[in-house]
Amino acid sequence: MQNVATDENWKTCFSQLAPGLVLFARQWTRSAADAEDVVQEAFVKFWRRNHDVTNRGLLYATVRSVALDLIRRDSRRARREATALSDVDPTVQPAFDTEDDSQRALVAALELLPAEQREVLTLKIWNELTFAEIASALEISQNTAASRYRYALAALKKNLPIT
């Protein structure tokens, strides 16, 4: 296999995708450091296999797969996974740089979303994936992805004090 580390393309690709990838991975990890480890592992696997970086559905599916493998490996993390996949999950906290109270309220409302809606919202808003790509990454139908997105927005709107 060629030495892919000499290929500078990956840095360009990664610099653009990294914040969204880490945010996506944080849904299954408690800390940003764990999320970065997941992203590192997933991106290295993805890049080594010379997959087309435009195939974002597969890239995010890889991140999801690595994250789930990680938390399956020990029982403490497995318990966290069980709660991460439930509808009410107090442990998953999207990490944002907030500037004012309205943004902090928005982040707080995001944390109240069911995990399945939050992951679709994360992919759509902060990773700019299409519903087709989201469907591929999460192994769901496009209609389901679109529905979850709408439900997430509706729930946010309902929970926000000011919209």
Place this chain on the structure above:
Amino acid sequence: MNDFSELENQLRKLRPAQPSSDLTAKIERALGEPETSTATAGVLSSERRFHFDWLSIGLGLAAASALILFALLRLQAPSPKTPSVASTSPAPVISRDQLIPAGLTQVVYHTRDEGVHFPTNSEEPVRRVRSHTRETLQWRNPKTGASLKITYPKEQVSLLPVSGQ
């Protein structure tokens, strides 16, 4: 969707926290290493491509073995007491050789798609599908009609190649 356009704009203004500055350097180091040593920060080990529930399999096999032994002992042991009622024909003597396989039933009662994975030695991703099956083996003695049936659970993991695009 127009109802949500303002909310979507607010969401887009939220900026995800930037990853740590050394993440890119760590990936660069990992890409420079041989593929066999790409574990990340000691957190991730190689994938568990085949994982069996050894406890269930062991218990199932033990139960099946005990059942076979019990059946063979009962079939081969002489009757402890003669029938109190006279029999018109001698009691049949059944040996193990007279049992012939009569059937195999496989019932898949649960299948779970565990998503896309990347085997270490594979260039392409694969889909991991885990299925739980209950298998039943049957033997029958055509002379006496005696039958022996063994049922045990089985877990199988299949790796199915998937397209990269």
